[in-house]
Amino acid sequence: MTDKIEKGPADTPPAGSGASDTPYEAIKAIPVRHYGRWVSGVIVVALLGWLVYAFSQGNVIWATVKDKLFDPAVLSGLGNTVIIxxxxxxxxxxxxxxxxVMRLSKNPVTGAVSWLYIWFFRGTPVYVQLLVWFNLSLIFQYINLGPIYKNETVDVMTPFMVALLGLGLNEGAYMAEIVRAGIQSVDEGQTEAxxxxxxxxxxxxxxxxxxxAMRVIIPPTGNEFINMLKTSSLVSAVQYTELLRASSNIGNTAGAIMEMxxxxxxxxxxxxxxxxxxxxYLERRFARGSTRNLPPTPFQRLRANLNMFRRTEVAR
Known part of the structure; x- marks a missing residue:
């Protein structure tokens, strides 16, 4: 929105053909006041204050939350969450x-196998897939790969292996579509050359x-990994002690379920x-060469938002 300009009496040249000897005064640029921003900001702050007050009045022992935040069992579960x-x-x-790559191949067999893999693992819930791997010993007593490897299924399907297969195979189906879209975004002339x-x-x-293709692949891959951090909480159902299971164990023992x-x-x-x-920052790095101006960093964006509310004087 255009700023309002205040002009003094000397800004208007005198009548006649001669130039005025009076120098022009400095023009003061006064930004337009956006009262709606302040009203919406006050409303949001009031709602946040009400939410904090509501939780402070609840039957939550916040001292327990503070004491258990760095509990060794919780930190161990946190590490397991990052690892898995x-x-x-x-x-x-x-x-x-x-x-x-298989799906983009001209070989109809590899293309069909890739399509079936993506169709199955995207079409079934990850929780069901975890339970299938966890109960695999009910239908296969041994994992027999001939002369290469043979062992009992219960010994192979540890909680970590079940979690890795359940989450990894499911994620592979989504990543296949993300990578395929990234590869197809590259001009075919590059390959021909x-x-x-x-x-x-x-x-x-x-x-x-x-x-x-990394410029197109990185943003959705980052979102998938952040989603993976939260989806990893499902592996508590297959007895893998990650963050949620470690916290729940302490909560059930100490009677502090909500606190944990x-x-x-x-x-x-x-x-x-x-x-x-x-x-x-990874997206910003791969954006070099594709955009004229790199997106601002969080600190640059914060500084720009703070400067938006300051009044400036422009001298001409």
């Missing part, structure tokens, strides 16, 4: 790249296509916040 999330995401990313130079298909994909849920919520928020910042 990173491991499952790495497996999902690897499978996503493989099945995305690489083939004209004698570069094989595998090297072209690794050195030419995938680096350019608040503890778990705090750590989930902390994890997602840290990885969200990392995702932002």
């Amino acid at each position: 999330s990173v491991s499952s995401m790495a497996l999902g990313l690897l499978l996503g790249i493989v099945f995305a 690489a083939h004209a130079l004698g570069m094989p298909q595998t090297k072209t994909m690794r050195r030419i296509v995938l680096p350019q 849920l608040f503890v778990a919520s705090f750590w989930y928020l902390a994890l997602t916040s840290v990885f969200s910042v990392g995702q932002y």
